[in-house]
Amino acid sequence: MSDNATAARRSAIYLLDQILGEGRLLSECLAAGALDRLAPEDRARAQRLTLETLRGLERADRLLENHLNRTPALTVHNALRLGAVELCHGEAAHGVVNSMVDIVGRSRKHGRLKGLVNAVLRKVAAEGPEAWPKMRVPRLPEWLRDPLIMAWGEDAIAGMEKAQFAGAPLDLTVKPGASGPGEALPTGSTRLHDAGQVTALPGYGKGDWWVQDAAAAIPVCILAPKSGEKILDLCAAPGGKTLQLAAAGADVTALDVSETRLARVHENLKRTGLKATVVAGDALEHQGQYDAILLDAPCSATGTIRRHPDLPFAKDGSEFGELIELQARMLAHAWSLLKPGGRLVYCTCSLLPDEGEVQVEEALVQHPDMSVDRTALNIAGIESEWITEEGGLRLRPDYWADLGGMDGFYIARLNKSA
Numbered sequence: 001m002s003d004n005a006t007a008a009r010r011s012a013i014y015l016l017d018q019i020l021g022e023g024r025l026l027s028e029c030l031a032a033g034a035l036d037r038l039a040p041e042d043r044a045r046a047q048r049l050t051l052e053t054l055r056g057l058e059r060a061d062r063l064l065e066n067h068l069n070r071t072p073a074l075t076v077h078n079a080l081r082l083g084a085v086e087l088c089h090g091e092a093a094h095g096v097v098n099s100m101v102d103i104v105g106r107s108r109k110h111g112r113l114k115g116l117v118n119a120v121l122r123k124v125a126a127e128g129p130e131a132w133p134k135m136r137v138p139r140l141p142e143w144l145r146d147p148l149i150m151a152w153g154e155d156a157i158a159g160m161e162k163a164q165f166a167g168a169p170l171d172l173t174v175k176p177g178a179s180g181p182g183e184a185l186p187t188g189s190t191r192l193h194d195a196g197q198v199t200a201l202p203g204y205g206k207g208d209w210w211v212q213d214a215a216a217a218i219p220v221c222i223l224a225p226k227s228g229e230k231i232l233d234l235c236a237a238p239g240g241k242t243l244q245l246a247a248a249g250a251d252v253t254a255l256d257v258s259e260t261r262l263a264r265v266h267e268n269l270k271r272t273g274l275k276a277t278v279v280a281g282d283a284l285e286h287q288g289q290y291d292a293i294l295l296d297a298p299c300s301a302t303g304t305i306r307r308h309p310d311l312p313f314a315k316d317g318s319e320f321g322e323l324i325e326l327q328a329r330m331l332a333h334a335w336s337l338l339k340p341g342g343r344l345v346y347c348t349c350s351l352l353p354d355e356g357e358v359q360v361e362e363a364l365v366q367h368p369d370m371s372v373d374r375t376a377l378n379i380a381g382i383e384s385e386w387i388t389e390e391g392g393l394r395l396r397p398d399y400w401a402d403l404g405g406m407d408g409f410y411i412a413r414l415n416k417s418a
């Protein structure tokens with residue numbers, strides 16, 4: 001057992017404690033420096049272990065409950081869950097068990113439970129790996145599963161859960177005229193299934209491409225930016241769509257309320273050699289007149305669970321009402337910043353119709369000079385059955401099942417009368 005492997009496991013258990021016990025998102029823990037003390041490869045390992053444990057949590061709990069009389073303290077439970085997932089993924093039993101016994105044994109509060117950890121994990125090592133693939137695909141929690149079933153039906157949700165359990169490959173958007181690694185997807189992004197370290201991939205240093213889920217690259221294709229146009233990217237950070245707009249030669253203003261997240265936009269622009277005016281500010285207070293606007297509004301992010309399996313555990317849906325209200329206000333304000341004859345793309349990485357289809361239906365009632373442009377959806381790789389009644393585009397994680405799925409998104413192009 002290497003010290004590094006144990007350090008990564010200890011950090012993964014800490015992250016699981018934060019997500020499952022404190023309701024914090026993994027991204028928040030990382031931004032707060034949770035893994036800063038680890039070497040880069042151990043940091044990557046701790047993150048991978050955390051994500052794998054969350055994806056397999058339901059199965060791990062089922063295996064563990066057979067050997068536990070009562071649920072232990074959260075941190076011990078998380079050590080057992082992590083151990084169970086690693087064992088069932090084929091990791092050598094002695095390394096995993098010794099490491100978890102060591103971690104729990106060193107805890108002042110829980111050290112006396114190291115015998116229990118040893119005994120339980122040995123039983124899981126004996127029977128878990130064979131049982132694991134026969135267990136059901138882990139389900140979303142009911143607070144999210146129920147409204148999604150109402151919206152899309154049981155079969156679709158089962159497909160989404162399968163995609164979420166499988167996790168996401170790495171998608172790249174390649175700068176026009178450059179090339180990038182990976183296989184080409186129908187919409188033009190490229191995809192790698194075993195990417196490894198992103199910064200080591202060819203073209204990273206030259207800024208030939210950036211990481212962006214294939215679904216997240218579609219809104220800008222639908223906006224169809226033209227060289228020289230004055231375009232506002234209203235909620236821009238970390239900047240994947242800003243880069244697409246800038247790469248098309250548009251005169252881009254990239255605005256976001258979060259200074260911390262805007263640092264990523266600056267980094268991305270620098271690496272790719274692309275240009276945009278970056279503004280820190282509230283979208284609701286911004287002024288100006290633009291040829292085109294991209295509104296990638298803050299949302300529940302329920303379309304990104306393939307990549308962020310912490311979300312259903314850290315959240316409970318209680319703040320979604322406020323987000324839905326904010327989206328409506330942002331859309332109304334963005335509309336006032338659009339020149340007559342201009343176009344706006346509204347999008348969210350959400351699976352909830354209230355953050356997509358319903359927002360557009362309501363905006364159409366409120367703005368007589370607004371119309372949905374269905375012809376703008378006529379781009380490579382878009383299937384006609386993904387187009388919604390009101391004329392938007394609904395993308396779901398269960399689409400492209402054979403290719404490795406895509407993030408859930410809602411996208412609509414709205415044109416303003418001249």
Ligand SMILES: C[S@@+](CC[C@H](N)C(=O)[O-])C[C@H]1O[C@@H](n2cnc3c(N)ncnc32)[C@H](O)[C@@H]1O
Pocket residue numbers: 216234235236237238239240241242255256257258261281282283284296297298299349
């Ligand atoms: C879905 S993310 C944007 C992702 C980005 N468009 C991209 O492609 O990389 C939503 C963003 O909205 C920002 N945001 C939230 N409230 C805002 C507000 N009132 N004004 C401006 N930005 C806001 C958040 O900081 C977050 O970066």
